[in-house]
Amino acid sequence: MPCKVGIPFVVIECKSPTTEVGQAVSQTIRNQRDEYIPALFTYVQLVIGTNKNECKYATVGTPAKYWAVWREEREEQDEEGAALREILDRPLPQEAKAGLYELLAEGFGVREPDAGYLVRRALTQQDRTLYALCRPERLLRMALLYTVFDGGRRKVARYQQFFAVERIVERVKQRDEAGRRAGGIVWHTQGSGKSLTMVMLAKALVMETDIRTPRIVLVTDRVDLDKQLGNTFAACGLTPDRAESGRHLVDLVAEHKAHIVTTLIHKFEKALSIRKFQDDSTEIFVLVDETQRTQLGSFAARMRQMFPNACYIGFTGTPLLKREKSDVARFGGIIHTYAINQAVSDGAIVPLLYEGRLVEIEQNKAAIDVWFERHTQGLTPAQKADLKKKYARAEMLNKADQVIYMRAFDISAHFQQNWQGTGFKAQLVAPSKAAALKYKAFLDDTRADQTSSVLPLAFFLYVDSLYTVAMISPPRTGRGHRPWKGNKR
Numbered sequence: 422m423p424c425k426v427g428i429p430f431v432v433i434e435c436k437s438p439t440t441e442v443g444q445a446v447s448q449t450i451r452n453q454r455d456e457y458i459p460a461l462f463t464y465v466q467l468v469i470g471t472n473k474n475e476c477k478y479a480t481v482g483t484p485a486k487y488w489a490v491w492r493e494e495r496e497e498q499d500e501e502g503a504a505l506r507e508i509l510d511r512p513l514p515q516e517a518k519a520g521l522y523e524l525l526a527e528g529f530g531v532r533e534p535d536a537g538y539l540v541r542r543a544l545t546q547q548d549r550t551l552y553a554l555c556r557p558e559r560l561l562r563m564a565l566l567y568t569v570f571d572g573g574r575r576k577v578a579r580y581q582q583f584f585a586v587e588r589i590v591e592r593v594k595q596r597d598e599a600g601r602r603a604g605g606i607v608w609h610t611q612g613s614g615k616s617l618t619m620v621m622l623a624k625a626l627v628m629e630t631d632i633r634t635p636r637i638v639l640v641t642d643r644v645d646l647d648k649q650l651g652n653t654f655a656a657c658g659l660t661p662d663r664a665e666s667g668r669h670l671v672d673l674v675a676e677h678k679a680h681i682v683t684t685l686i687h688k689f690e691k692a693l694s695i696r697k698f699q700d701d702s703t704e705i706f707v708l709v710d711e712t713q714r715t716q717l718g719s720f721a722a723r724m725r726q727m728f729p730n731a732c733y734i735g736f737t738g739t740p741l742l743k744r745e746k747s748d749v750a751r752f753g754g755i756i757h758t759y760a761i762n763q764a765v766s767d768g769a770i771v772p773l774l775y776e777g778r779l780v781e782i783e784q785n786k787a788a789i790d791v792w793f794e795r796h797t798q799g800l801t802p803a804q805k806a807d808l809k810k811k812y813a814r815a816e817m818l819n820k821a822d823q824v825i826y827m828r829a830f831d832i833s834a835h836f837q838q839n840w841q842g843t844g845f846k847a848q849l850v851a852p853s854k855a856a857a858l859k860y861k862a863f864l865d866d867t868r869a870d871q872t873s874s875v876l877p878l879a880f881f882l883y884v885d886s887l888y889t890v891a892m893i894s895p896p897r898t899g900r901g902h903r904p905w906k907g908n909k910r
């Protein structure tokens with residue numbers, strides 16, 4: 422049978438249905454080492470480990486824990502199934518069939534009459550993944566637009582990143598009566614790789630033939646996020662210009678000195694106070710990180726004043742409250758979602774388990790005594806006496822501080838009884854910086870002079886209108902409690 426010479430674009434390690442797909446992954450990683458066949462992987466864009474019922478894919482050099490599963494979006498599933506059915510039921514060309522029989526005869530001693538070709542078999546996960554990733558048009562698009570080099574390490578898109586960018590590109594081709602491109606919101610849960618999604622989107626916008634001269638503005642609301650996003654783009658080979666001030670921002674956008682600009686949201690107000698600049702281009706794409714924090718108020722109004730006809734694409738992973746959902750509708754609606762349960766199922770984030778808790782806020786002595794005895798089992802009499810004395814101090818505090826003190830006491834006691842010595846730590850998120858400082862002071866107070874009831878470490882973070890505790894069960898204090906349902910690995 423004639424052999425066609427080419428370069429290997431994909432390497433697939435295929436195992437039997439009774440062999441774990443993890444063995445295919447580990448074998449592929451092993452084969453990339455110097456003592457095996459590293460030259461095989463020089464030009465390879467994708468590596469796939471599969472058995473009949475499970476598939477994982479990655480790029481060359483990817484550790485096993487980062488190999489991902491591919492799932493088609495619901496819109497593509499019916500089309501994919503029909504296309505696969507047609508391919509599987511198509512008779513093999515005589516030349517291919519002869520070659521297969523020859524291989525079977527040489528390797529397994531099977532004669533042609535005994536080797537019938539199975540038709541109308543059920544579709545498998547292996548079929549679906551190979552069709553999704555390896556059909557020519559998809560494979561070439563994955564290599565061209567959805568593969569990046571992050572700090573020299575090759576990374577390929579996960580399915581939610583791929584479909585988010587594809588949906589965005591489809592959306593921005595639509596225009597309203599004034600010629601402005603349609604925008605919207607991408608809601609991907611934390612840990613889903615939003616920064617790399619923005620990098621891939623930038624590449625796709627530049628490569629899109631319908632967009633002649635795209636300019637991209639990356640907007641955040643915190644200095645650390647601004648630097649992180651800029652560093653991610655730079656590591657992936659796209660070098661953005663960072664606006665150091667409002668004046669610098671105007672210089673960058675007014676003189677077209679940069680095709681990609683990163684800036685903080687408040688710099689728009691400062692920029693317009695220096696120079697009343699307006700760019701009416703519809704080829705400006707404003708990518709906004711954490712949209713729910715940056716699209717409200719005067720700062721966002723100034724941004725839209727500078728770019729009245731720009732296409733605005735927002736990215737967020739924060740649960741949306743009722744008011745924020747209406748803001749999303751005005752922003753352009755949801756373009757794509759990647760929910761928390763999907764991320765947990767994919768292994769992208771780890772789940773958080775919850776235990777509902779009720780903290781006694783009012784100073785009801787009988788109720789407190791019952792609660793106290795139930796939650797201090799295992800402590801020595803001296804420790805119980807010390808904790809009860811500190812708990813009673815809440816009577817001397819004002820109402821707001823009393824609530825924080827009671828929660829701090831509950832957190833400390835619950836952690837000591839359930840988590841101390843397990844190696845886990847605690848994280849507390851408070852509604853304000855002032856509240857976070859009070860939690861710190863009260864936690865220190867409740868654990869002072871206790872040798873067996875010490876929280877090893879507590880991180881205090883400021884998040885708008887959100888109170889929750891990760892790694893230890895969050896107290897439930899009434900309406901408004903909205904816990905996170907996922908956490909970065």
